[in-house]
Amino acid sequence: MLLFAFVVLVPSARGVYYAFTDWDGLSPDFSFVGLGNFADMARDPDARQAVWHTLVIAVAITVIQNGFGLLLALGVNSMIKSRNLLRVLLFAPAVVTPIVTAYLWRNLLGPDGAVNSLFGAVGLDSWQQDWLGDPQLALWSIVGVIVWQFGGYSMVIFLAGLQSVPKEIYEAAAIDGTGPVRRFWSVTRPLLAPAFTINLMLSIIGGIKLFDQVYALTGGGPGHATDTISTLIYKDAFTLGEFGYSIALAVVLTIIVAVASTSQYFVLARNERAAS
Amino acid sequence: MNRYRWRTFALEMVMIAAAVVVAFPVYVLVNLAIRPPSDNSSPIRPTVRPTLDNFTQAWQEGGLGGALVNSVLVTAGSVLIVLAVSSLAAYPIARATARWSRGMFLLIMLGLILPFQLAALPLYQTMRDLGLLGTVWALILFYSGLQVPFTTFLYIGFIRALPRDFEDAALIDGCRPLEAFRYIVFPMLKPITVTALVLNAIAVWNDFFTPLLYLSGSDQQTVPVALAGFVGQFVSDWNLIFAALVISIVPILAVYFALQRSIINGFAGGLKG
Numbered sequence: 360m361l362l363f364a365f366v367v368l369v370p371s372a373r374g375v376y377y378a379f380t381d382w383d384g385l386s387p388d389f390s391f392v393g394l395g396n397f398a399d400m401a402r403d404p405d406a407r408q409a410v411w412h413t414l415v416i417a418v419a420i421t422v423i424q425n426g427f428g429l430l431l432a433l434g435v436n437s438m439i440k441s442r443n444l445l446r447v448l449l450f451a452p453a454v455v456t457p458i459v460t461a462y463l464w465r466n467l468l469g470p471d472g473a474v475n476s477l478f479g480a481v482g483l484d485s486w487q488q489d490w491l492g493d494p495q496l497a498l499w500s501i502v503g504v505i506v507w508q509f510g511g512y513s514m515v516i517f518l519a520g521l522q523s524v525p526k527e528i529y530e531a532a533a534i535d536g537t538g539p540v541r542r543f544w545s546v547t548r549p550l551l552a553p554a555f556t557i558n559l560m561l562s563i564i565g566g567i568k569l570f571d572q573v574y575a576l577t578g579g580g581p582g583h584a585t586d587t588i589s590t591l592i593y594k595d596a597f598t599l600g601e602f603g604y605s606i607a608l609a610v611v612l613t614i615i616v617a618v619a620s621t622s623q624y625f626v627l628a629r630n631e632r633a634a635s
Numbered sequence: 636m637n638r639y640r641w642r643t644f645a646l647e648m649v650m651i652a653a654a655v656v657v658a659f660p661v662y663v664l665v666n667l668a669i670r671p672p673s674d675n676s677s678p679i680r681p682t683v684r685p686t687l688d689n690f691t692q693a694w695q696e697g698g699l700g701g702a703l704v705n706s707v708l709v710t711a712g713s714v715l716i717v718l719a720v721s722s723l724a725a726y727p728i729a730r731a732t733a734r735w736s737r738g739m740f741l742l743i744m745l746g747l748i749l750p751f752q753l754a755a756l757p758l759y760q761t762m763r764d765l766g767l768l769g770t771v772w773a774l775i776l777f778y779s780g781l782q783v784p785f786t787t788f789l790y791i792g793f794i795r796a797l798p799r800d801f802e803d804a805a806l807i808d809g810c811r812p813l814e815a816f817r818y819i820v821f822p823m824l825k826p827i828t829v830t831a832l833v834l835n836a837i838a839v840w841n842d843f844f845t846p847l848l849y850l851s852g853s854d855q856q857t858v859p860v861a862l863a864g865f866v867g868q869f870v871s872d873w874n875l876i877f878a879a880l881v882i883s884i885v886p887i888l889a890v891y892f893a894l895q896r897s898i899i900n901g902f903a904g905g906l907k908g
Contacts, residue, residue: 431653439647447895448654454891454898456841458859459880462866463664466678466873473663473678480679507657515899568750571843575863589844592752597848602756609753617748 396607406608409586412498413615416587417566419502420509425558427506428513433543435514436521446518450511457508461575464504465491468576491577494584501576501585505569513558520554521547556627560620567616588612664884668877689878693865697879701854702861703886709771709846709857710839713778717786717835720779722824725790726816730799740791746784751845754781759848769853774846778839786831793827794820830901833894840887858883 400406431449435442452460467473468490475487490500524547532542570589573579579586579594586594588608596605663678669685694700728736728743758777759768767773801823805815821828843859850860862883869875891898 431650434646434650434653437646438643439650441647441651445650445654446899447892449657450895450899451888451891452657454837454887455884456843456859456887458841458843458862459883460660462862462876463660463880466667466877467660467663471678473660476677476679477659480677507660511657568752570752571841571859574843575866589752592756593844593847596756597851606753606756609750609756612750613748613753616750620748 396604397611399604400607400611405583405586406591408583409588409591409608410611410615412585413567413569413587413589413612415498416502416505416569417563417619419499420505420566421559421562423502424506424509424562425513425555427510428558429517431510431514432517432521436518446515450515452508452510453512453515455508457571458575460508461504461572464500464507465576468500468504492581494581497577497581497585501573504576505566505572508572509562509565513562516558516561517551517554520551524550552627552631556624556631559623559627563619563623564616567612567619588615664877664880667874668881670874672872672874689874690882693875693879693882696868696875697865697882698856698861699858699865699879699882702856702858703883705771705855706840706857709774709778710836712771712775713782713839714832714835716775716779717782718828718831721783721786721831722790722821722828723816724783725787725794726820728787729791729794743784743787743791747788751781755845755848762849769850769855771855773849774857777845777849778835778842782835782838786835789827789831789834790824793824797823826901829897833898833901 435446435449439445469475470489470492472490474490478484478486488496491497528546528550529542532546537545568589569587570593573585573587573590574593577585579590588611592605592608592612595601595608666682667678668689669687670682671684671686671688674682674684724739728739755777762768762773762776767776797820801819802815805819806812810818841859843863846857846860847863850856856864862879865879866876
């Protein structure tokens with residue numbers, strides 16, 4: 360517990376204090392600037408953009424990754440013959456270091472990369488894009504890479520939920536003549552409520568804190584088109600030496616994580632109770 | 636509904652197609668890694684003259700050997716500490732009914748929410764003052780603290796579902812509490828320990844932000860940091876970069892495929908709580 364206090368609690372508390380100073384990370388003397396950093400942030404278009412990007416990424420990942428993961432889980436939970444092999448393959452990207460997959464995709468998504476070559480090879484030349492260099496597209500390319508990597512992760516958690524659903528319920532529903540959509544909505548969905556809670560919490564918190572993939576894929580560029588709060592924290596602290604300001608950003612990040620996770624938790628917990 | 640019908644077959648094809656799409660980047664990765672730099676044909680065309688030169692060059696110039704050793708040290712060190720601390724901390728919190736136990740529980744929940752970016756910067760200064768910056772010790776210390784809340788949380792959930800009869804019997808027989816933990820409780824915790832081990836190992840092995848901060852400028856590196864440096868150095872020599880990526884992926888994937896059954900089950904089971 361001491362360790363936890365030393366590594367997380369004490370520095371976090373000090374972090375909150377530094378957020379109100381103009382500390383540069385090196386010199387022993389710094390002055391208290393009150394809410395100055397936060398006022399600067401409100402005026403700083405880069406910071407405002409980063410907050411916006413963070414929210415867009417977090418929401419997009421949460422929706423797309425879990426939708427994708429759920430479809431995959433339903434697929435590999437069916438009677439298909441290759442289900443065991445597919446489970447292993449689809450989950451594999453999730454264990455690989457995110458920075459490695461990010462570098463891989465940086466090449467794949469480049470102007471001469473494999474994704475464009477593939478579109479060219481099947482005659483879809485008009486689909487070819489500069490996926491990471493186009494400010495409009497880059498943010499969505501990042502979302503795509505993360506869905507590729509962690510879709511299997513969501514799948515495994517949904518799968519665990521699906522396998523705890525007793526088979527008799529389906530058989531009863533099938534005898535009653537309910538169709539597959541109705542069966543999913545009325546039988547499977549309520550029983551998956553705990554899996555939804557875990558998946559949604561993990562992906563929204565992960566999305567908000569996202570750093571590695573953005574750093575390796577675009578470095579926040581082009582311009583500031585894909586900067587998130589985390590990449591801005593890193594840049595402000597270690598390339599600009601603005602520790603105080605950077606930590607103020609971290610405080611904003613903390614508040615967003617705390618609000619998102621607790622409110623989501625209460626909504627989902629209510630759904631779980633309603634479902635049981 | 637358990638018969639294999641044409642609809643099942645259609646679903647099977649769709650799922651295999653999905654798996655092919657997911658696996659496609661890996662094909663390109665390997666294809667480019669075994670291709671001589673002079674080969675400029677399309678990245679999706681199979682390489683005609685495969686070579687292993689990229690691997691030898693990437694290995695020699697990337698400092699990957701040392702980075703692998705560091706990554707293994709950091710991961711093994713932190714995971715051992717986390718498992719020992721968390722299981723010991725979770726046990727009294729899960730069993731005691733006193734008010735402090737609830738307080739401790741809330742404190743741990745707080746640790747789950749706080750993003751590490753908030754703590755990482757002030758801690759950077761502390762590490763520097765302690766002279767730990769640029770050493771693997773800074774990382775072991777950091778991860779040990781960082782991963783404890785989540786792991787303790789997993790343990791608490793698991794211990795609460797365990798019957799207390801065995802420990803009670805041991806205590807009545809004159810066993811000391813710590814002995815009861817060591818010989819009775821800990822063995823019963825094995826399933827959750829395996830899950831926690833896997834989850835922590837993946838989290839520590841894969842992390843990039845922290846070693847980037849705490850090891851930058853030193854010759855101590857972990858695999859992700861070494862790769863980032865390597866990519867920066869050989870910016871457009873993608874054949875070399877891809878060879879380095881393959882080298883770094885092979886150990887993880889080997890472990891994953893060897894243990895995949897228990898990893899996937901452990902993941903799902905542990906997260907179900």
